[in-house]
Amino acid sequence: MSFSLTILGCNSAMPTPERFSTAQVINVSEHFFLIDCGEGTQIQLRRNKIKFGKINHIFISHLHGDHYFGLFGLISTFILLGRKKNLHIYCHPELKNIFDFLIKYFTDEIRFEIIFHFLNYEKNEIIFENDKLTVVSFPLKHKVPTCGFLFREKPRLRNIKKELIESMSIPIKEIVRIKQGYDYTTEEGKTIKNRDLTIDPPPPKSYAYCSDTAYYEDIIPVIRDIDLLYHEATFMNDMAESAALTSHSTAVQAATIAKKANVKKMVIGHYSLRYKDLQPVLDEARSVFKNTIAAEDGLIIDI
Amino acid sequence: MSFSLTILGCNSAMPTPERFSTAQVINVSEHFFLIDCGEGTQIQLRRNKIKFGKINHIFISHLHGDHYFGLFGLISTFILLGRKKNLHIYCHPELKNIFDFLIKYFTDEIRFEIIFHFLNYEKNEIIFENDKLTVVSFPLKHKVPTCGFLFREKPRLRNIKKELIESMSIPIKEIVRIKQGYDYTTEEGKTIKNRDLTIDPPPPKSYAYCSDTAYYEDIIPVIRDIDLLYHEATFMNDMAESAALTSHSTAVQAATIAKKANVKKMVIGHYSLRYKDLQPVLDEARSVFKNTIAAEDGLIIDI
Numbered sequence: 001m002s003f004s005l006t007i008l009g010c011n012s013a014m015p016t017p018e019r020f021s022t023a024q025v026i027n028v029s030e031h032f033f034l035i036d037c038g039e040g041t042q043i044q045l046r047r048n049k050i051k052f053g054k055i056n057h058i059f060i061s062h063l064h065g066d067h068y069f070g071l072f073g074l075i076s077t078f079i080l081l082g083r084k085k086n087l088h089i090y091c092h093p094e095l096k097n098i099f100d101f102l103i104k105y106f107t108d109e110i111r112f113e114i115i116f117h118f119l120n121y122e123k124n125e126i127i128f129e130n131d132k133l134t135v136v137s138f139p140l141k142h143k144v145p146t147c148g149f150l151f152r153e154k155p156r157l158r159n160i161k162k163e164l165i166e167s168m169s170i171p172i173k174e175i176v177r178i179k180q181g182y183d184y185t186t187e188e189g190k191t192i193k194n195r196d197l198t199i200d201p202p203p204p205k206s207y208a209y210c211s212d213t214a215y216y217e218d219i220i221p222v223i224r225d226i227d228l229l230y231h232e233a234t235f236m237n238d239m240a241e242s243a244a245l246t247s248h249s250t251a252v253q254a255a256t257i258a259k260k261a262n263v264k265k266m267v268i269g270h271y272s273l274r275y276k277d278l279q280p281v282l283d284e285a286r287s288v289f290k291n292t293i294a295a296e297d298g299l300i301i302d303i
Numbered sequence: 304m305s306f307s308l309t310i311l312g313c314n315s316a317m318p319t320p321e322r323f324s325t326a327q328v329i330n331v332s333e334h335f336f337l338i339d340c341g342e343g344t345q346i347q348l349r350r351n352k353i354k355f356g357k358i359n360h361i362f363i364s365h366l367h368g369d370h371y372f373g374l375f376g377l378i379s380t381f382i383l384l385g386r387k388k389n390l391h392i393y394c395h396p397e398l399k400n401i402f403d404f405l406i407k408y409f410t411d412e413i414r415f416e417i418i419f420h421f422l423n424y425e426k427n428e429i430i431f432e433n434d435k436l437t438v439v440s441f442p443l444k445h446k447v448p449t450c451g452f453l454f455r456e457k458p459r460l461r462n463i464k465k466e467l468i469e470s471m472s473i474p475i476k477e478i479v480r481i482k483q484g485y486d487y488t489t490e491e492g493k494t495i496k497n498r499d500l501t502i503d504p505p506p507p508k509s510y511a512y513c514s515d516t517a518y519y520e521d522i523i524p525v526i527r528d529i530d531l532l533y534h535e536a537t538f539m540n541d542m543a544e545s546a547a548l549t550s551h552s553t554a555v556q557a558a559t560i561a562k563k564a565n566v567k568k569m570v571i572g573h574y575s576l577r578y579k580d581l582q583p584v585l586d587e588a589r590s591v592f593k594n595t596i597a598a599e600d601g602l603i604i605d606i
Contacts, residue, residue: 014380015343017350021376039376040318040343047320063408065379069372073324073342076368077317094408101404105366105397107446143410 001029001132003153003205003303005228008044010269010295012212012234012248013066019297020044021066022270024230025055026151026207028133034058035149035209041070042077048298052081057128059135060091061211062146068095072102079108086113090127090137092145093118121145124222138222140213142247148213150222153204160198168192205303208263211270214244215253220261227303229263230295232270236284239272251281255288269295304332304435306456306508306606308531311347313572313598315515315537315551316369322600323347324369325573327533328358329454329510331436337361338452338512344373345380351601355384360431362438363394364514365449371398375405382411389416393430393440395448396421424448427525441525443516445550451516453525456507463501471495508606511566514573517547518556523564530606532566533598535573539587542575554584558591572598 004027009020021038025045032054034041045052052074060068068091078087089095096116103110117127119137128135132154137147157179165175170184178184178197185191208223211232223229234248243250249257251268258266268285275281278294285292293301307330312323324341328348335357337344348355355377363371371394381390392398399419406413420430422440431438435457440450460482468478473487481487481500488494511526514535526532537551546553552560554571561569571588578584581597588595596604 013383015346015376017346020346039373040346043318043320043323043343064410065375065408069376069379070342072368072375073318073372076372080316098405098408102401105368105401107367 001153001156002027003029003207005207005230005267005301005303006048006050007267007269007295007297007299007301008041008048009038009297010271011066012232012270012272013064014273015039015066016273019271021070022211023070024209025050028151028153030054031056031133033135033151036061036067036211037070037074038066039069039073042074044297045074048300052078053083053085055087056085057088058090059127059137059149059209060089060095061140061148061209062142062144063092063094064144064212067212071095075099075114076106076108078112079106079110082111084111086115088115088117088128090117090119092121119145119147121147136222138219140210140219141216142212142214146212148208148210148219148222150206150208150226152206152226155204156201158194158198159201164197207303210257212248214247215249215257217257217260220257223257223261223263225262225264227264228301229258229261229266231257231266231268233268233281233285234270234272236275236281251285252288255285255292258289258292264291265301266292267295267299267301268292304456304459305330306332306510308510308533308570308604308606309351309353310570310572310598310600310602310604311344311351312341312600313574314369315535315573315575316367317576318342318369319576322574324372325514326373327512328353331454331456333357334359334436336438336454339364339370339514340373340377341369342372342376345377347600348377355381356386356388358390359388360391361393362430362440362452362512363392363398364443364451364512365445365447366395366397367447367515370515374398378402378417379409379411381415382409382413385414387414389418391418391420391431393420393422393438395424422448422450424450439525441522443513443522444519445515445517449515451511451513451522451525453509453511453529455509455529458507459504461497461501462504467500510606513560515551517550518552518560520560520563523560526560526564526566528565528567530567531604532561532564532569534560534569534571536571536584536588537573537575539578539584554588555591558588558595561592561595567594568604569595570598570602570604571595 008023011019023041136150206226231254233251311326314322318324326344439453443449509529534557536554
């Protein structure tokens with residue numbers, strides 16, 4: 001099952017031709033979840049050949065323009081393409097107000113519903129769930145109400161050893177139970193342990209998105225041991241004061257969170273415009289948490 | 304004096320990595336006038352190395368998203384860069400309403416004023432004038448109120464023959480009058496014709512922007528004999544019905560306008576997404592009006 005992250009934009013406040021404003025896509029088994037939607041997101045979706053029709057859920061962390069100004073154009077394009085599937089947007093209630101206001105100026109017929117789900121900025125909450133995946137929102141620490149998002153696969157069924165199905169003539173209804181972890185009792189009354197019938201499935205994968213946020217240890221229990229953490233690293237160490245003033249993080253602070261949460265891998269992003277060359281930013285993060293990579297537009301990370 | 308057009312985006316409704324939504328810049332003596340502001344305009348300004356601080360006037364033809372969705376991000380960036388110079392926006396009154404609404408969500412301090420000038424969709428009107436240039440708005444024919452814009456240099460002063468100033472000892476106060484076209488009378492009472500003292504200045508340059516619009520002959524008197532016409536050519540001939548239905552033009556219709564108005568040169572744009580290769584669109588236009596070129600992002604035309 002695919003579980004991959006595509007970076008569509010990774011600059012902070014101001015986009016450039018090299019680094020667009022924040023947006024990224026999580027692909028879970030060819031279902032695409034869009035996280036934030038900075039200006040030009042629809043252009044980056046095209047550039048990365050991600051089909052618009054596959055995006056049914058959009059998560060907006062907070063209402064700073066560089067995280068949602070691309071939403072108007074994206075939805076306008078959905079309308080022009082004749083979209084019929086409903087669209088779910090997880091966001092601050094004010095975004096619905098903005099939409100209700102702006103939609104009056106859209107002249108083309110809308111054939112789908114936009115369903116808004118309002119985020120809880122006080123506590124963690126399951127905001128989406130299907131048979132494969134759970135998405136949890138959790139509060140971050142920023143100048144305006146902001147949420148991070150945790151994408152976690154559900155544990156998969158155990159893999160039954162295929163050769164045994166035939167040799168032991170296991171009935172189909174028993175196969176489902178065995179995959180669920182039960183032992184199997186033959187018609188002759190002999191019980192065979194589940195561990196002799198199955199092998200472990202791949203472990204569930206997990207990804208957390210934390211942007212924008214100041215250094216905030218409260219998120220550590222939420223993201224502990226996950227496979228991949230995206231943490232903003234707007235500034236380098238010499239700008240720690242600016243980071244504090246603007247409720248952003250330094251690369252070292254991001255890495256400290258990654259280390260304390262024992263995540264497997266971290267990708268940093270949301271860079272200040274001043275960092276043309278990202279190597280020094282990356283070096284600072286790696287000095288604390290070695291398994292760090294630097295986001296860039298178009299980067300795909302298989303989790 | 305420079306007088307050049309830079310195409311920032313030339314697709315219709317939906318932007319792509321190759322062709323952004325509509326936006327262009329007229330450079331008149333290093334003063335930059337932005338016409339329309341589709342999504343990603345600020346990215347294209349950076350790509351084309353046009354300094355944000357030089358843009359003080361923005362002309363918005365109409366309120367379809369592909370012509371103004373980039374304005375929020377651009378103004379947000381102006382704010383973040385600490386802009387202090389006032390910004391003039393020429394547009395439909397509803398755009399001010401949209402701004403008054405959205406600006407509540409901008410959290411950074413605004414140190415400049417946004418001055419809105421509302422367009423007249425019933426008749427031609429001078430909307431901007433300085434010592435070098437006049438800008439006239441004129442109604443187009445579209446699904447919503449839409450204006451085109453005519454940029455016309457003012458006639459320049461005549462060029463005095465420099466060698467005569469010294470040999471004839473012409474006083475400074477007389478030089479100004481001679482440049483204005485007056486004859487010169489020497490202290491001895493001898494009158495010298497202006498044509499013997501001066502040479503013609505370069506003729507005033509002119510540019511008109513017509514997008515979006517159906518085929519509309521009413522604009523011909525406004526744009527007659529101009530140096531350069533930008534006319535939308537959303538469709539090719541086989542889609543003439545779609546053009547009529549959506550109040551857009553075909554390439555042939557654009558060329559017919561150019562021909563009837565006797566313009567010197569035309570640049571077509573606002574292409575439908577379906578035209579990956581623009582040569583056939585251009586060929587259709589050229590079959591009627593030979594001196595046509597096809598807009599593409601980043602194209603600079605010296606007028």
